[in-house]
Amino acid sequence: MEGSLKPMDAEQLREYGHRMVDFIADYYKSIESFPVLSQVKPGYLTELLPESAPNDPECLQDIFDDILQKIIPGITHWQSPDYFAYFPSNSSTAGFLGEMLSAGLNIVGFSWVTSPAATELEVIVLDWLAKMLKLPNQFLSTGKGGGVIQGTASEAILVVLLAARDKILRKVGKKSLEKLVVYASDQTHSALQKACQIAGIFPENLRVLKTDLTSNYALSLEVVSEAISSDLSAGLIPFFICATVGTTSSAAVDPISELGKLAKAFNMWFHIDAAYAGSACICPEYRHYIDGVEEADSFGMNAHKWFLTNFDCSVLWVQDRSDLIQSLSTNPEYLKNKASQENAVVDFKDWQIPLGRRFRSLKLWLVLRLYGVANLQSYIRNHIRLAEQFEQLITSDSRFEVVAPRTFSLVCFRLIPPPNDQDNGYKLNHGLLDAVNSSGKIFLSHTVLSGNFILRFAVGAPLTEDRHIKTAWQVLREQATTLLKAY
């Protein structure tokens, strides 16, 4: 029996690995030939694949054929230069190499001892990135704080919410859970709502505060203050404010500095979610959006969005790592080791939900080294320039309107509905979205702002160039003309 299967034979790995590299490079060469949004129907794959796993091995070429014929048609091409939906999810050669190396070494870095390099590189690279963002020293590993790579911003928000929950409950007693109140805006990402559900925060104690165009969809300090006062009078316990730099719907920026001071005045945890726009803050001209970050207890950004680091790599910094560790540590016998027992090292298992963790800092390290800070800044600026271009095109056509100020690389717009339109442009703009997306030529997503259905055009794919903006605009304009004729 022994010797029948050599699943880790180095020469087979080499041969097959080279073939996969070529497959992926060829994919990128032909990426513009695919419909950006997959056009398959639900259940399409069940009809194409067998009902059970094969008993005997199949050959790699058959698998490649199946990937091309059966999998690729079901892919929505996030890396296409014509992808403008949601927010970008950047791939890059450096990120890809880092992912390969991480998969190749395949270590599980829950404790320092399980691969010291994995923990130490993460600490170092997150200090590098903190310095690029000019985060205050408290967030560096040299103080009481430090950075950690989470899988997603959802997990980042969850772990800091748990840290904050347990910190206040240690003071007021765990039976007071039902009194804890969280503050955010109606533009805050749904990850916060989900984190509250998980942490057992009572749903009626999540304050989803209204925003509107008068504040450009940013939280108003007054509204938050009033909510806190009213909750305090009701005997509740305000303990957490989540501010966003670059909201999902319109890339709005909450007033960081003021909210931070407010949080401090009431002894609340202050988290900044800069999942998308945090990357832009490595450019001096955008850094002011996170002025006041020194008041924050925690600050997160997704390097896997707009920072060339393949998914997943969500970066979180805290001012006091002991808050995280108190909430999330476990210390079973079978994981005990000298370095941990002596408190000589960081064990990132105690900073996150899972126990196991991949060597994700390799990706970020390769991105920073292969591209360098100056290039990364240019990369961000170029996308913002392209978004400006798109914004100008929208503005130049009187049938369209930009519905929220553009701050970074996201443009929110819609077709202006005819006067007395029954649903104020809902059907019209939904129709436009469906038409452009089902063309397969570009992919946009939508949101609702002030009750209106809005199209979102997010620039940020690494392959997007000027010509793709022009094509996108042409597709939108043509579909608009067709739609308006029939309207």
Next chain:
Amino acid sequence: MEGSLKPMDAEQLREYGHRMVDFIADYYKSIESFPVLSQVKPGYLTELLPESAPNDPECLQDIFDDILQKIIPGITHWQSPDYFAYFPSNSSTAGFLGEMLSAGLNIVGFSWVTSPAATELEVIVLDWLAKMLKLPNQFLSTGKGGGVIQGTASEAILVVLLAARDKILRKVGKKSLEKLVVYASDQTHSALQKACQIAGIFPENLRVLKTDLTSNYALSLEVVSEAISSDLSAGLIPFFICATVGTTSSAAVDPISELGKLAKAFNMWFHIDAAYAGSACICPEYRHYIDGVEEADSFGMNAHKWFLTNFDCSVLWVQDRSDLIQSLSTNPEYLKNKASQENAVVDFKDWQIPLGRRFRSLKLWLVLRLYGVANLQSYIRNHIRLAEQFEQLITSDSRFEVVAPRTFSLVCFRLIPPPNDQDNGYKLNHGLLDAVNSSGKIFLSHTVLSGNFILRFAVGAPLTEDRHIKTAWQVLREQATTLLKAY
């Protein structure tokens, strides 16, 4: 500015990708030359790397040099054939290719529409694997249940605990959180304790029930029954039993069928954590360890442990997916789409903690197809055969003893302490562990069973062959001789 950085140039990806494949293949060729357990000291890397990210790009060769000289010494080589610590974390060519392809496509599959193939392949492959494990039909996607890939068993346990918590709280009211009681054994993985902390279960309501050698460290049905009765009389609400098939310390197997019936009788959620040993259950001769799984609400195993699927890939099946979805779904406007709104598809974002998710089913699909069921069964059997060999070697030397029955590929053993040993062999066996691990020749981990310090020898690395077992035994024997002389 435009054109200065081409981070996603297909030809650069090809060239650099090929170089990385060779680097990794060469790593595997030389893997036996490295100390298995990294021998660096805390903080070693800080002295080797600069204090901040470079402003200008660096070349790939310099990075490769740094990986060899600075990173590899800080790696504990989980893929070494001489690695016997914790549990295995399998790498394979198929798993590596799947990880490459997932990183190459770099989609974010939170909803079906964001890449239908990612969701549908996961559904299909998890049905395949469920059939290999002969899970009852209720766990298949064709019924009310289904499978989902989580990052880790910690996340799997957390999501089912949340589903169970919310299910019971919907009935008894959310203010009863403080009355909810969880049952497990003192051998259950610490992931359950962490999940309870996160979910807000009161720490005093986690029943960590004692086990001992009389039941081979399995939960005793009687002990659980008594605990439930006593909690019910105290007005508490028993709601969750976690059973383990293959505990971390000694691979003990809890009595699945009996515990399942007990859970059903009291309307409790019954979860089976088969993170390690679940893989063995694809062999008919080991399947009986999960007899009674039809009583379980959820069942999990880690394909990334002993199933050739690179980390991370933890597989979870539930009998009723609506329990998960009710706990974990959010539905913000910006993620709405026709397929989801019509309930025509699965959106895995509602089955897990994070929003974003990688295309991990590719790995599992490639493993199943490139190797086939028969080879995977042989693979498991071969490791169990090697563990039996090691067990015989231990038994053949009267200085050693096997301290718990070997069921799968884990052998728990120790040096028998001299009569009247002050600490009953603690120092002696700790000394043995430190000596073999610091030799760099093999890497073992430890646990404590019935108060005694125990060495764990877990066979399961893909490269481990008969000769590595013999070498490991030689290293252990020699170190034991040295130690006992000085004792």
